[in-house]
Amino acid sequence: MELMYASTRDASERVTASQAILRGLANDSGLYVPTQIPALDISMDKLAKMSYQETAFEVMKRFFTDFTEEELKNCINAAYDSKFDTEEIAPLVNADGAYYLELFHGSTIAFKDMALSILPHLLITSARKNEVKNDIVILTATSGDTGKAALAGFADVKGTKIIVFYPKNGVSPIQEKQMVTQKGNNTFVVGIHGNFDQAQTGVKQMFADKALAAEMEQASYQFSSANSINIGRLVPQIVYYVYAYAKLYANGEIKEGEAINVVVPTGNFGNILAAFYAKNMGLPIAKLICASNENKVLFDFFKTGTYDKNREFMLTSSPSMDILISSNLERLIYRIAGDDANKNAELMKKLSVDGIYEITPEMKTKLNDFYGNYASEAETAETIKELYEKTGYVIDTHTAVAASVYHKYQKETADKTKTVIASTASPFKFTRSVMNAIDAKYDTMDDFALVDELSRIGNIKVPQAIDEIRNAKVLHDTVCEVEEMQKVVKQFLGME
Numbered sequence: 001m002e003l004m005y006a007s008t009r010d011a012s013e014r015v016t017a018s019q020a021i022l023r024g025l026a027n028d029s030g031l032y033v034p035t036q037i038p039a040l041d042i043s044m045d046k047l048a049k050m051s052y053q054e055t056a057f058e059v060m061k062r063f064f065t066d067f068t069e070e071e072l073k074n075c076i077n078a079a080y081d082s083k084f085d086t087e088e089i090a091p092l093v094n095a096d097g098a099y100y101l102e103l104f105h106g107s108t109i110a111f112k113d114m115a116l117s118i119l120p121h122l123l124i125t126s127a128r129k130n131e132v133k134n135d136i137v138i139l140t141a142t143s144g145d146t147g148k149a150a151l152a153g154f155a156d157v158k159g160t161k162i163i164v165f166y167p168k169n170g171v172s173p174i175q176e177k178q179m180v181t182q183k184g185n186n187t188f189v190v191g192i193h194g195n196f197d198q199a200q201t202g203v204k205q206m207f208a209d210k211a212l213a214a215e216m217e218q219a220s221y222q223f224s225s226a227n228s229i230n231i232g233r234l235v236p237q238i239v240y241y242v243y244a245y246a247k248l249y250a251n252g253e254i255k256e257g258e259a260i261n262v263v264v265p266t267g268n269f270g271n272i273l274a275a276f277y278a279k280n281m282g283l284p285i286a287k288l289i290c291a292s293n294e295n296k297v298l299f300d301f302f303k304t305g306t307y308d309k310n311r312e313f314m315l316t317s318s319p320s321m322d323i324l325i326s327s328n329l330e331r332l333i334y335r336i337a338g339d340d341a342n343k344n345a346e347l348m349k350k351l352s353v354d355g356i357y358e359i360t361p362e363m364k365t366k367l368n369d370f371y372g373n374y375a376s377e378a379e380t381a382e383t384i385k386e387l388y389e390k391t392g393y394v395i396d397t398h399t400a401v402a403a404s405v406y407h408k409y410q411k412e413t414a415d416k417t418k419t420v421i422a423s424t425a426s427p428f429k430f431t432r433s434v435m436n437a438i439d440a441k442y443d444t445m446d447d448f449a450l451v452d453e454l455s456r457i458g459n460i461k462v463p464q465a466i467d468e469i470r471n472a473k474v475l476h477d478t479v480c481e482v483e484e485m486q487k488v489v490k491q492f493l494g495m496e
């Protein structure tokens, strides 16, 4: 039976998986959600023997029911290939009593690759299935990692163009260099004078702009989104939770049916929502531990039931989590409101008008699977240093936020459940913060000397993604004000 997708804001909207992927965002800026979460009705013994690609097929076919087996397998095989520097795609590393699920072995060394290496293929397949003639323009706001992963995924993909907006002073030097050196005739990278939320709001406004859509249609273009609000990104992220569980089972680390906890360093709430969906498919997950940095809006939300973005925006050493509006949380709100689009739309309206909303006590009881906490900058650095000194294993700042929150959780609860920590970036992506955490003496070294030093002390090979940008030429230097975003899009598309 075909699984349909509903909008979180309009109860009457129903589309197929491929249509949801194509559109990215539903009417009235709602998000597409599956009308039911399919069951993972396959034995763990079978899953335990599967490769990452085979696991991906088992998960995705249950969600993308209007894709043929051949279409889906082609997408999966084109995505999870030698772009990843390990055959396992997402290896598990046991260090200091937790399992680190390394999601950074793709071409841009952050977990966004897990979904963004397949999204272009899902999108092109969806366009073909729905007889779309226009070129697809991917419009993306990034807090650093989505941008490069989307650029890498879409570069020179026929029938697509990609435009990425990033906060000019809100990403790491390596993140910026990765983006502005991106090749491909269909790529366009713009720094904005503003923060990530402003970039994301600007992009959402363009998606919602009917007049702009009509002008685009005239020029044979249509927008789509590579942001984590696209269901074509969310579903591929469910795969690695299933894969990790199956690997723990295959390696005899857990018994069949034994529940595990997962800890996810969270920003836009996409990664942890994928874990929540995995749990709802039937994967034995006990607690979903949501880790925030000093932008702890989610910690406050889980504690109080009030989501309040009216607060100072902090720039931290984990910039991909510097977010005050966690877009994907809307999918959870919709769920705990009993799949009630009106109720959800009302709360989201409050968020956009007043910057704050409060859920009902009844909704709050449905959040018991979640635990939220946060790590300060000092705690994050301390966690990197301690783990390194104890085990020699080097983690990046985002992963360290998760590890630090996990320690707090253990202290509070004494819970001994085996735990997987989503390791979302290579330490090489945030070399300076990582090395400074280990020893302040590194502060005087330049970026690439630090890379070599990290390789030496951590005994890890410098990833290709970093080697590539050492001498790469800057190909993108456009910078604009927040108000000018639409104008630069039109200029790039030759519409002005």
Ligand SMILES: *Cc1c(COP(=O)(O)O)cnc(C)c1O
Pocket: 110, 111, 112, 145, 146, 228, 265, 266, 267, 268, 269, 270, 271, 272, 320, 321, 398, 424, 425
């Ligand atoms: C995007 C990102 C996150 C946050 O993930 P969400 O799905 O937005 O919650 C965490 N760590 C890294 C390295 C990221 O790139």
